[in-house]
Amino acid sequence: MPNKILLGGLLAAGLALAGVVHANDADERFRAIYAREWAWRTGQSGISSSGEAQPGAGRLDDVGPASQQRRLEEWQRVLGELDALDPRQLSPEQQVNYAVYRAQIAGLLAEQRFGTWQMPFNSDSSFWGDIGYVLGGDRLRTLTDYQRYLDRLGQIPAYFDQQIANMREGLKRGFSVPREVLAGRDVSIAAVAGLKDPTQSSFYAPFRHLPATLSAEQAQALQGQALARIRDAVIPAYAKLLDFFRHEYVPQARTTLAAEALPDGKAFYRQQILEYTTLDLDPDAIHKIGLEQVAKIHAQMLDTMRDSGFKGSFAEFLQFLRSDPRFYARTPDELLMRTAWVAKQVDGELGKFFGRLPRQRFAIVPVPADIAPYYTSGRGGADAYLVNTYDLKSRPLYNMPALTLHESMPGHSLQLALAAEQRGQPAFRRDSYISAYGEGWALYSEYLGNEMGIYKTPYERFGFLTYQMWRACRLVVDTGIHHLGWSRRQAIDYLLDNTALSRREIENEVDRYISWPAQALSYELGYLKILELRHKAERALGAKFDLRAFHDTVLQLGSVPLPVLERRIDRFIAEGGPEPDFGCDCAKGGRGG
Structure with a gap:
């Protein structure tokens, strides 16, 4: 035995x-x-993951x-x-x-x-506008860095020629950005093509203040080479692209709007839905979810309107919010300072909601003037939160708390910085971005503003709700345009009727949805999944539920498909909600951000 x-x-x-x-x-x-x-x-250029460009080692090589x-x-x-x-x-x-x-x-x-x-651009981003990021002009330190940068400037004409040839092939088969959203999209091309002084180009910016480690002779030589390279290669390449865009691309671009009107369009739209939401949902199901969320949020907006003391109709309240001067900054600096004040209030609350905080800090930066007219209200990354100060009457202050929570901390800046500090994950996870996870988290961060006490007035709470409504409307509008045959006017009117966003914001957003199918779906569907998982954990763990541990567990994963996140939270519940081990150089979050 x-x-x-x-x-x-x-x-x-x-x-x-x-x-x-x-x-x-x-x-x-x-x-x-x-x-x-x-x-x-990573040795190739022009490769993207979920719409987010990879640096490609700073090369503009063969596309x-x-x-x-x-x-x-x-x-x-x-x-x-x-x-x-x-x-x-x-x-x-x-x-x-x-x-x-x-x-x-x-x-x-x-x-x-x-x-x-x-189709290498949309109304939100473009290959010609992303070149500065790809080339990394703000990351130059040594003589070799500057020489490589000059070499890459010289690659721009051939790179643009390939992109033009690619777009011509797209035009031939009806695969183009819709003509209806192309008005004004050439402004950023013209800003370079029309330069008379190469030293005023953003491409010359790295040469204005060279490191002290370079000799005077080296600095002078680099500046002369940069001026010549921009004058003789970059500006002519942009001029050629501008001519193609205005006289060939726009006249031949398709007159339809729907993704499903493209070649093999139904399959293409379903693939875009899967890519951006990581969920296998059909457009009709998404449209229905959107309508349900719009009805729910509208009821909350009506309650908040009454809390403000306003006595008129909902439409009158929206008009009041869009027109009363008290809700708008008078100068760009005022908008930036109000934004910074929100960010510092959030800083004081972070330690109560997160066990781990990143070492990375972010700057608040105005959107560059050449892209501001058609750029979104704000965009956040690990190191910078871009705030659009163009046309101040379209940037209501009551929206700034929700926008700041989304784009900076605890939204994109927090999530992306923590992901970058992970040590135990392969590079394909640390350096990629899944929209449903990242945008879902950022929208959930707006929701956290309620628990943090960031929304101080009924108007700021209404701003939060109008941002929630905006993302719910995206489910209706995106599927409406790309599946149900909505016009641009229908989409604009739907957002005007249901949100307090300005007309400029709405028109820019609708153009983005038209030219970037399904990306807009990722926000609300990701947010709903994260909120659902939190409620599931709260019910299962009861008094043992620790919100900081839950948030740390979600953020520990980095950017993952929603089904992977759900499996991780199921494990979190099964293990009794323990605090995760990040395996990173993150800071403990007990005393704020």
């Missing part, structure tokens, strides 16, 4: 050890796949058809390798990585199959 027990124990131990070895072998095969592909991917075919073939091969693995053989940590990575590769492959590289 004792011998049988010993034999059984040894057999079990041997099987367990074999399983570990097997799992480690599977892990290693998976690591080899993603390590090789990621190294290849022509042959290069696009190589990308298609590469991701087909990688997807085949991934499907040959059994995810159940991976360790728990690598199973999460696999789920994130496979979805990433599937999305990149789908983009290639639909030929989205033939």
